[in-house]
Amino acid sequence: MSLLVRPAKRKLDEVEGQERRVAQRFDNHINHHHHHHHHNNNNNNNNNNYDRQGSRSHGLMRSPATTTGRSRSQTASVDTNEQNAFAEQPLADRDLTSNRASPIPFDSPLEAQRVFNQSASIVLIGIRGTGKSSLAVILAATFGRRLIDADQYFEQMTGRSRAAFKKEYSIIEYRQQEARVIDSMLADHRDGCVIACGPGSMERTGQRLLREYAKTHPVVHVVRDPESIQAYLQAWDTARVRRFLELSGPLYRACSNLEFFNLPETAGEDHSISSSNSNNSNNNHHHNNNSSSKECQSLDHRLQSSTPFLTLKRLQRDFLRFIAFATGNFSHLRKQQASFPLSLLPIESRTYTYAVSVPLSALLERELDIEDLESSSDAFELTIDMANPPSMQLGLDSAFADRISQTVSTIRRHIIVPLIYHVESEMPPRSPSPTSHGGCTPGHARRPEEAYMELIRHGLRLAPEFLTVDLSYSDSLLSQVIAIKGSTRIIGHYAGPPHGWDEAEHMQRYDRARRLGCDLVRLSQPATSIDDNFAVQRFRHRIDSLPGPHPPIIAYNTGLLGRLSGVYNPILTPVTHRSLAAGGGGGGGGSGGNNINGGGGTISSELSPCLDVQQAREALYASFTLDPMRFYVFGANTTYSLSPAMHNAAYKLSGLPHMYSIHQSPTLRGLHEIVENPYFGGSSVSLPYKTEVIPLLHSMSPHARAIGAVNTLIPIRHFDTPDLPPSSASSPSSPAPAWLALERSRAGPVKALHGDNTDWIGICNCIRRGLSPANAVRPATTGVVIGAGGMARAAVYSLIHLGVQNIFVHNRTVAKAEKLAAHYNRQQALYPPVPTTNKPTVHVLPSLQDPWPTGFKQPTIVVSCIVAHSIDGQPPPNFRMPLQWLESPTGGVVVDLAYKPLNTPLIMQMRALSHRGWSALDGLDVLPEQGFAQFELFTGRRAPRRLMRAVVLEEYRGEEGQYDPSAMRTRLQRLDGQPN
Numbered sequence: 001m002s003l004l005v006r007p008a009k010r011k012l013d014e015v016e017g018q019e020r021r022v023a024q025r026f027d028n029h030i031n032h033h034h035h036h037h038h039h040n041n042n043n044n045n046n047n048n049n050y051d052r053q054g055s056r057s058h059g060l061m062r063s064p065a066t067t068t069g070r071s072r073s074q075t076a077s078v079d080t081n082e083q084n085a086f087a088e089q090p091l092a093d094r095d096l097t098s099n100r101a102s103p104i105p106f107d108s109p110l111e112a113q114r115v116f117n118q119s120a121s122i123v124l125i126g127i128r129g130t131g132k133s134s135l136a137v138i139l140a141a142t143f144g145r146r147l148i149d150a151d152q153y154f155e156q157m158t159g160r161s162r163a164a165f166k167k168e169y170s171i172i173e174y175r176q177q178e179a180r181v182i183d184s185m186l187a188d189h190r191d192g193c194v195i196a197c198g199p200g201s202m203e204r205t206g207q208r209l210l211r212e213y214a215k216t217h218p219v220v221h222v223v224r225d226p227e228s229i230q231a232y233l234q235a236w237d238t239a240r241v242r243r244f245l246e247l248s249g250p251l252y253r254a255c256s257n258l259e260f261f262n263l264p265e266t267a268g269e270d271h272s273i274s275s276s277n278s279n280n281s282n283n284n285h286h287h288n289n290n291s292s293s294k295e296c297q298s299l300d301h302r303l304q305s306s307t308p309f310l311t312l313k314r315l316q317r318d319f320l321r322f323i324a325f326a327t328g329n330f331s332h333l334r335k336q337q338a339s340f341p342l343s344l345l346p347i348e349s350r351t352y353t354y355a356v357s358v359p360l361s362a363l364l365e366r367e368l369d370i371e372d373l374e375s376s377s378d379a380f381e382l383t384i385d386m387a388n389p390p391s392m393q394l395g396l397d398s399a400f401a402d403r404i405s406q407t408v409s410t411i412r413r414h415i416i417v418p419l420i421y422h423v424e425s426e427m428p429p430r431s432p433s434p435t436s437h438g439g440c441t442p443g444h445a446r447r448p449e450e451a452y453m454e455l456i457r458h459g460l461r462l463a464p465e466f467l468t469v470d471l472s473y474s475d476s477l478l479s480q481v482i483a484i485k486g487s488t489r490i491i492g493h494y495a496g497p498p499h500g501w502d503e504a505e506h507m508q509r510y511d512r513a514r515r516l517g518c519d520l521v522r523l524s525q526p527a528t529s530i531d532d533n534f535a536v537q538r539f540r541h542r543i544d545s546l547p548g549p550h551p552p553i554i555a556y557n558t559g560l561l562g563r564l565s566g567v568y569n570p571i572l573t574p575v576t577h578r579s580l581a582a583g584g585g586g587g588g589g590g591s592g593g594n595n596i597n598g599g600g601g602t603i604s605s606e607l608s609p610c611l612d613v614q615q616a617r618e619a620l621y622a623s624f625t626l627d628p629m630r631f632y633v634f635g636a637n638t639t640y641s642l643s644p645a646m647h648n649a650a651y652k653l654s655g656l657p658h659m660y661s662i663h664q665s666p667t668l669r670g671l672h673e674i675v676e677n678p679y680f681g682g683s684s685v686s687l688p689y690k691t692e693v694i695p696l697l698h699s700m701s702p703h704a705r706a707i708g709a710v711n712t713l714i715p716i717r718h719f720d721t722p723d724l725p726p727s728s729a730s731s732p733s734s735p736a737p738a739w740l741a742l743e744r745s746r747a748g749p750v751k752a753l754h755g756d757n758t759d760w761i762g763i764c765n766c767i768r769r770g771l772s773p774a775n776a777v778r779p780a781t782t783g784v785v786i787g788a789g790g791m792a793r794a795a796v797y798s799l800i801h802l803g804v805q806n807i808f809v810h811n812r813t814v815a816k817a818e819k820l821a822a823h824y825n826r827q828q829a830l831y832p833p834v835p836t837t838n839k840p841t842v843h844v845l846p847s848l849q850d851p852w853p854t855g856f857k858q859p860t861i862v863v864s865c866i867v868a869h870s871i872d873g874q875p876p877p878n879f880r881m882p883l884q885w886l887e888s889p890t891g892g893v894v895v896d897l898a899y900k901p902l903n904t905p906l907i908m909q910m911r912a913l914s915h916r917g918w919s920a921l922d923g924l925d926v927l928p929e930q931g932f933a934q935f936e937l938f939t940g941r942r943a944p945r946r947l948m949r950a951v952v953l954e955e956y957r958g959e960e961g962q963y964d965p966s967a968m969r970t971r972l973q974r975l976d977g978q979p980n
């Protein structure tokens with residue numbers, strides 16, 4: 001049949017050609033996005049790029065102007081099939097509810113194993129306006145995958161757009177053609193691609209093929225809030241979008257095995273910038289050039305740096321993390337995890353870890369601060385404590401599913417610890433269906449298997465690190481869950497009535513969970529007496545002494561009487577948080593035993609935790625299980641150090657009785673005084689001892705060794721520890737040494753010292769934060785480091801870690817720069833994970849008058865490591881970047897390590913270039929970032945990041961003691977949702 005157009009060779013070549021354009025599209029896309037949010041802001045970089053590419057039909061997000069243009073041309077010919085969601089003719093409600101909008105009735109839910117080949121193509125599906133295309137571009141650019149857009153593919157294959165095709169042929173012919181196109185699109189691109197499918201691909205054949213594909217490939221349903229979708233589409237109203245989302249949800253969910261909620265960009269900087277610009281656009285239509293640049297200057301002043309082009313940063317981070325969890329491929333994530341040494345250890349290998357347990361109902365009903373909830377706990381447990389609202393559709397209510405997805409995305413944006421997804425097996429009291437089973441709190445009914453399973457299935461789609469499954473359900477349900485767990489680890493969970501830990505029942509339950517394949521087992525029951533706390537300890541010991549490998553056990557008593565066992569349960573004890581206590585105040589005890597917050601269909605339970613992290617930690621120290629330790633910053637001149645304030649505040653918030661103080665000494669010998677103290681916990685090392693201290697060390701981390709400088713000292717108390725890394729340990733990319741997991745808070749004589757370096761982590765994170773997606777590191781990326789001391793060495797190492805292959809060093813004394821370059825060029829062999837083709841090279845830039853070296857791209861990363869204040873009467877160096885090194889068309893990021901003063905000539909220079917895409921970060925940005933890792937190394941606990949940042953900004957005093965609280969507050973707000 002002539003209708004089934006065979007793809008012409010040339011057309012196919014064009015499709016192939018897309019690959020090469022990905023990077024370009026990415027840059028371009030960033031600008032689109034920027035325009036979209038800040039279209040009145042003439043401050044935009046890269047207008048050329050935008051104009052050059054703007055007319056091409058990418059199906060990417062567009063500026064409002066192009067959006068309107070596109071939707072008009074598109075809708076002119078779109079048929080009435082509801083699956084083409086956003087037709088010009090608004091759909092009548094009748095159309096929306098007609099059964100044609102519902103999924104074809106698959107007889108069973110999609111039971112994909114969610115275990116994928118590493119190179120398996122990733123498919124993104126979703127209605128229009130959810131951001132599939134941006135996400136596809138992010139994935140393609142990050143992993144060098146080929147990008148295929150289903151609508152474009154249709155056009156390449158048939159020589160016509162969908163719309164044109166439908167005009168020319170009958171709807172039946174169109175559907176046949178579409179079936180053929182999607183079949184070849186999926187089948188011919190099974191590996192190495194990112195495939196973005198809009199509503200046009202959701203014809204019946206498409207649904208069937210996608211379902212099939214989802215058995216072996218990640219098929220991600222992309223969801224977004226109706227407001228953002230509406231704003232993007234500029235069509236319909238929000239209520240209608242919402243209804244459409246609800247109706248189409250089941251269809252998309254039936255054809256996908258994963259789900260990502262694309263959060264709106266409203267927080268922090270982006271919000272403040274776009275809102276002030278929109279005011280502007282109303283009033284100053286004619287001279288918006290002027291006013292918007294003025295506006296930007298004043299914003300600039302307030303924000304210290306204006307960074308609208310960083311809009312997609314959070315989305316990029318969120319989505320890449322999601323993909324890592326979803327596919328179980330962590331190689332990309334691992335680099336980021338180096339920022340948090342504890343991330344490199346399996347959580348069950350650490351002792352006394354606590355999971356803050358947060359009910360969904362509380363998150364939906366109240367304004368809770370997720371970073372605050374997470375701070376200092378070791379995992380975040382979301383408990384689904386609400387019933388699935390009755391819905392017209394069978395299965396999980398679409399709007400409820402959206403809310404769960406949105407909540408999970410929001411949590412993940414703010415946390416760095418693992419996420420546990422837990423569905424309460426009990427139904428809220430007013431629910432119908434009172435099928436009672438053993439194991440329930442009296443007065444509550446257990447969720448019916450199918451209702452429970454729906455929520456579990458949905459949870460697995462969100463790829464949490466852990467998911468609990470209630471052991472009171474049948475073997476067949478448990479096996480089903482374990483069969484589709486993918487990369488998620490399953491905690492077999494049972495919270496039952498008091499039975500006695502010495503009786504056979506709990507052991508049988510544990511054995512059953514183990515037999516079925518649970519990765520961990522969690523058992524609890526209310527305590528009826530203090531003695532129950534010792535009984536559970538005996539039970540745990542019995543499990544620990546079982547022969548052979550067996551899943552770790554989490555066992556504790558609930559209720560006020562059971563708190564002691566919660567403190568001593570070694571891994572992942574569920575705990576509550578002060579801010580969840582109903583009346584506030586009163587700590588965990590106040591919320592004692594029940595967590596209800598005024599009904600609302602939530603579950604009240606005596607099984608909710610009634611202990612918080614601080615209380616648990618305090619109990620460990622008060623009972624002499626752990627010891628209060630002493631920490632220091634050691635240097636020749638550390639009087640102004642902000643580290644004591646930063647660390648002490650963090651200890652306090654985390655319930656750690658440690659103390660951090662300044663230890664100043666004119667010689668290295670001063671170190672002995674602090675190390676001799678049996679309570680010595682560790683020390684920051686300041687100038688000038690970062691390299692001098694090396695000969696005193698027993699061992700060094702691979703990072704510190706590669707850099708040749710140390711800023712963190714950790715005491716070694718047990719040489720016999722088998723895990724202790726020998727000095728010549730692992731490569732720089734290897735996981736953290738297991739001894740990190742050992743309890744760090746135990747006093748005793750110090751036998752030796754271990755050295756690490758976290759300065760490079762601080763620099764790395766600041767670069768990452770300031771680098772726009774358009775400047776993502778590629779083989780041609782270059783960076784400049786100013787200075788040649790210990791910090792400069794750390795800076796070069798950061799660039800190497802980020803994958804920069806050509807690093808240029810400038811120093812006033814050229815010989816020192818040459819020494820630094822030689823240090824790294826010599827130890828090339830130290831980077832086994834870097835393929836031989838892209839070993840980094842460090843070059844020297846002898847003079848600021850020189851042109852930028854030919855053959856190299858202009859730098860997009862600059863790190864300045866020179867002190868900006870006068871030392872010993874010497875004038876400050878007043879460094880500025882030579883203009884001929886600042887010609888990067890996409891700007892870049894500057895990190896200036898100085899913080900006295902904050903506004904160095906370099907920072908001022910770069911801030912003035914923000915309209916060209918430059919962002920600037922200073923010493924106050926770097927200090928907390930290196931401090932988080934240090935805190936983890938010192939304490940074996942997660943650092944309360946927001947608090948540490950806040951303390952640094954609050955305690956900072958400029959050269960003359962001046963302090964600008966509002967500027968500092970703004971800086972802090974900008975950091976929301978940027979945990980790394």
Ligand SMILES: O=C1C[C@@](O)(C(=O)O)C[C@@H](O)[C@@H]1O
Nearest residue numbers: 641642643684685686711759
């Ligand atoms: O360089 C510094 C600054 C510091 O020494 C301080 O004085 O706060 C703390 C160190 O951890 C860090 O490497």
